[in-house]
Amino acid sequence: MKILVTGAAGFIGYHLSTKLIEMGQTVIGLDNLNDYYDPSLKQSRLKEIENNIHSSNFTFIKEDISNNENIINIFHTEQFDIVINLAAQAGVRYSLQNPYAYVDSNLSGFINILEGCRHNNVKHLIFASSSSVYGMNVKQPFSVSDRTDYPISLYAATKKSNEMMAFSYSHLFKIPTTGLRFFTVYGPYGRPDMAYYKFTKNILEGKEINLYNNGEMKRDFTYIDDIINGIVNILDQTPAPQDNKHSLAKPPYRLYNIGNNRPVTLENFIKAIESSLGIKAKRKLMPMQDGDVLSTYADIEDMIDDYNFYPSISIDEGINNFVRWYKSFIE
Numbered sequence: 001m002k003i004l005v006t007g008a009a010g011f012i013g014y015h016l017s018t019k020l021i022e023m024g025q026t027v028i029g030l031d032n033l034n035d036y037y038d039p040s041l042k043q044s045r046l047k048e049i050e051n052n053i054h055s056s057n058f059t060f061i062k063e064d065i066s067n068n069e070n071i072i073n074i075f076h077t078e079q080f081d082i083v084i085n086l087a088a089q090a091g092v093r094y095s096l097q098n099p100y101a102y103v104d105s106n107l108s109g110f111i112n113i114l115e116g117c118r119h120n121n122v123k124h125l126i127f128a129s130s131s132s133v134y135g136m137n138v139k140q141p142f143s144v145s146d147r148t149d150y151p152i153s154l155y156a157a158t159k160k161s162n163e164m165m166a167f168s169y170s171h172l173f174k175i176p177t178t179g180l181r182f183f184t185v186y187g188p189y190g191r192p193d194m195a196y197y198k199f200t201k202n203i204l205e206g207k208e209i210n211l212y213n214n215g216e217m218k219r220d221f222t223y224i225d226d227i228i229n230g231i232v233n234i235l236d237q238t239p240a241p242q243d244n245k246h247s248l249a250k251p252p253y254r255l256y257n258i259g260n261n262r263p264v265t266l267e268n269f270i271k272a273i274e275s276s277l278g279i280k281a282k283r284k285l286m287p288m289q290d291g292d293v294l295s296t297y298a299d300i301e302d303m304i305d306d307y308n309f310y311p312s313i314s315i316d317e318g319i320n321n322f323v324r325w326y327k328s329f330i331e
């Protein structure tokens, strides 16, 4: 199959592209290599793909998904079987300072992806949504049947918008579509803007680590390999038209949580990093940040029922893998 992976130089996109080429798929990786975080990390990921023995299955295109004309041309020329949209402006806190980056990539960019799928007979569109759509919902674990009308950041609002835009296109143009709400993904080649990366870096450098809301938070941290296995399992399982008790519309559209289903406190997560590094962290207690949620917890029953999805990597194992990668990377 010919698969478009947008955001291919990003954390999840790099791991997914690697897995897909190793499975023998033909992958077109697209990314604008923006500088939201150090672009040299994105280049390193691409270099890793280049060095993979299956790299002949991979072609990289440097492009911005918000560039309407170029994206439409790429879809027309390449005729993808499957499209996996991971390109987005990520990060909750940054959306308070740079709202337009979210509008450009997550809204304008996303409509170009939908239009490309609409006009080129794409057999399956898979797109990244986020646990942030649950905002500060009271009921836990978070289930896809829960209401998600209360986003507490613009990032979350754009991800919720993606789900609604994709639903309408799936209904109108019968595009088989699967949305995945990722829950705090971590692992080697991870994102420097995320807490686990900053904690590891600061602890190793003898600096303080900032614990927002005094560390009183819980996250359903999910190891990258579990996420990638989840995505790969659904690739050729296109959703059938879905009954919906709230609406007569029956688009071939499904939405899933993809998380570890075992939330841990920030304190226990830090303890896992400390024990892996063999160094005690210097904790600095900080107030809650705007846009942050207190806790996340994925209900993954649907993923289990439909795709036999069972996350298998424990926090200790996952953190050890990350720390091992981080130390060798900075060297």
Ligand SMILES: NC(=O)c1ccc[n+]([C@@H]2O[C@H](COP(=O)([O-])OP(=O)(O)OC[C@H]3O[C@@H](n4cnc5c(N)ncnc54)[C@H](O)[C@@H]3O)[C@@H](O)[C@H]2O)c1
Pocket: 006, 007, 008, 009, 010, 011, 012, 013, 030, 031, 032, 033, 034, 042, 063, 064, 065, 066, 085, 086, 087, 088, 089, 090, 091, 104, 105, 109, 128, 129, 130, 131, 181, 182, 183, 184, 185, 186, 191
């Ligand atoms: N990592 C997580 O914990 C997490 C959790 C929930 C959802 N997500 C979502 O998963 C997807 C991948 O996240 P990630 O952690 O790999 O982030 P990432 O920032 O590492 O990867 C995103 C990639 O997309 C690229 N990109 C951004 N805007 C673009 C544009 N307009 N055109 C082309 N490329 C563009 C970036 O350069 C980057 O390489 C994103 O949609 C993100 O919102 C991630």
